[in-house]
Amino acid sequence: MKSKFYSRLFLLPGLLLLIAIIIFPLLFTIRVSMAHWNVSHSGLDWAGGANWARMFHDANFWQSLFRLFYFSFITTSLQYVFGFAAALFAWKGIAARRFFRVLWLLPLMTTPSVIAIVWRSIFREDIGAANGLLALFGVHPVAWSTQILPATLTITIAEVWQWTPFMFLILLAGLLSLPKEQFLSAEIDGATPWRTFWSITFPLMAPISIGAIIIRLIEASKIFDSIFNLTSAGPGSSTETPAYYLYTRGLREFQISYGATLGLAYLILAILTLTILSQIFARVSKPRGL
Amino acid sequence: MKKLSKYLFIILWSIFVITPLSWALVTSFKPASAVNNGATFIPWLQFKPTLDGWKDITGVSGYANLFPALFNSATITFFSTLVSVTLGCMAAYGLSRFSYGWKHYKNPDIIFFFISQRIMPPAVLAVPFFILLKSLNLLDTKLGLVLVLTSGLMPIVVWLLVDFFNQLPKEIDEMAMLEGCNPFEAFVRSILPLSKPGLTVAGMFSIIFGWNDLFFALVLTFTKVQTLPVAVVALNGTVTPFWTLSASAIFSILPLVGLAFVVERFLSKGGFAGAVR
């Protein structure tokens, strides 16, 4: 349909509002990344690519990115697997599934930063529930915040708890809208539940799975709330992610220009990764005739 | 064997889900002694429950009052969701029915543009947004925060609804137009009534992400406007007893718990059919 007026009427209000709100921040970020704005030096002078050069040599930044691969990919994978399992069980065939659906949705409704505070209190070495419970089983208290592995574990636990329901919800919605015919014929053919899952359910859910994974990866990469409230990137900087590093340099230390540079570098890398991932997903789902 | 592992998963996962919530709930009723001498779990058995934590956060004891923050969050979330869903569903409908092109950018690129708004970490956007709102005199105002949040929520709405609208037969729009509706009337009269599932999902995610925002509220509001997450985290910053913190955590979660029930009702009635694909 060509009717230009109406086609514009639909898209433009939202698109223009969005552009209006973000155009300044985007341009500002680009401009300020090429200046020297920090605690001692306010204002927009010209630094050219100095910040960018610094970024390339910034070991902390690259380490945080590396860590991010772990955090975002691993947590997303766990969330996907658990979320899918939960969705399958809540789909049909278990008693009181409505109760479980509500229950398993709860974490999604909570405020991540607030819950992170709760997790902090759970993982307090002295008076927290975690070590308290372990003590009941005669296990030594774990140094949740002063050792790398436990600290990483606490973040992982918090993230999986918080966001698995996201996957759960989307996948359950998808399952509920699947057409019944294929399942009926599988039943008639005598397929086992496992077989039915791999040959029918999983492929049918591919488009939704891909969409959900991509969105979740985008969100997971920004991980901040839990790190801020749980470990403060500790011990040392072992749980520091790009978003947190950005926050430290840019806002806490007030190195506005450098923070902007880091942000833009992150944006570019993220968009690249996203594009590559989309291509991979597209290619993987095509051969199966989806 | 399979059944066993199924029920094992269900039980373990449910316990996992409940853990932080029940811990916070129980702790919110603890007196000082129950907290400071090591972990305690069972009320009445291990300690005597008190309402101190709750009095602290509801203004009764004069320590803090979270109700104003609650109302702020509600108002701000409501308006950001309203704007995001309205403009977002229009944009999504446009992307579903028309093919836009500017130079060689087409519909998928536009959708990608929307989604990429979610990529930037808030830390980077905080300063420019700060400057932007300051120059518009919108710092520490509800309107300012609504605008900023909307820019983050609209992409989600568009992402969800484009797929949804693609599933509604175009013939219905065509029929409405042949019968005298211009495209906008066709949209409002014939497509929207059929879009309740999709709109509800979009609205739900908007509410969740809007209500739970911490970062922007933290940076862009100070004294006049305070949202609930900010208020709770502020409590955490000062020397606040654990029981009060726990009470504040539970308090801030309650409003959206109701949403969980609504969403479940919706799911079970098949409301999501075709909403997410």
Place this chain on the structure above:
Amino acid sequence: MSLNLNQISVEGDSEVLLKDISFNFQPGKIYILIGRTTSGKTSLMRTIAGLLEPTAGEIHLGEVRLDEVPIWERGIAMVYQQFINYPQRTVLNNVEFPLLRAGVSKPEAKARALAMIEKVGLTDFIKRKPSQLSGGQQQRVAIARALVRNTPIILLDEPLMNLDYKLREQLREEFRVLFKGTKDSVTIYATTEPSEALFLGDELLVMHEGRIVQHGKPDFVFQNPSTIDVAQIVNDPPMSILDAELRDSKVSIGDLMHFVTPAHLKSQPDGIYKIGIRASEVVLGGSETNSAEGEVSLSEVSGSETLLYVKLNIGEVVLQLEGIHDYFIGQRVTVSLAPQRIFLFNMDGTLCAAPGN
């Protein structure tokens, strides 16, 4: 008001949908568009409706240049082959809707809607929603909605295609009656079924590969198809086409069948031609000279008839036999045809001579 199409061409993404269509439609007549699925019937209708934009050409409705009027002001009613109704509205509201949009007052809209609903026989269902109706009923609602407005143009795109055989026959009868009330409108009906065309149409337009290849009264086109393509479109089951030679007042089909040139072909010059014969005019058996033996390649029961596809060494013929018969693949049968029922076509496919009636 008459509808005039002048050199309408429509190009799609990768192919040309309509080529140079020019035609004048008169009000009060029922035009049947017949053609294969990709022939352009739907594209033509959608172009008239405004859902497709022509890359060239003009459309006029009376004095008005129609292709410059937006869809919602064109005054066109359309029935799709998928049953399209507003799912959220009751049957009554569905039929009232176009009237209300056109500015008719609520009471009058309701009255007219009820009258039309009665004409399609759905008075008992006015409170139901389309999802609670059967396929045939849903299509009736769509038809009622299309006819209730008395629009100058009424388009029906294979409306009966998704219905079962019995319903199709029934609704065809009802169409006859319903269309009597469309005196001021141009009614255009697309189908692939020749029987519908013969039954309903005042004028037939045969479409093939985006063009109108022949038009005229249905009977005439049926008896005088201008090309082999047209013959295949208006005949169901298809005509059998075989190579033949005319020489010395004799017709030879391959080396199997020979007979004296029938009367209607006598004036044709000697040479090689293609002949066509209807399936109902190929018979089993026959004498030595005008019959051929072949193998059954397919036997299909359709309704109360049997279609037999027989492979001869000169080509394949189709027979339409009354009653239900059992033939197996490979069975040897003898077929023959009546010379005076032969259609004669040039090698390029155009018609030379058609049998008299």
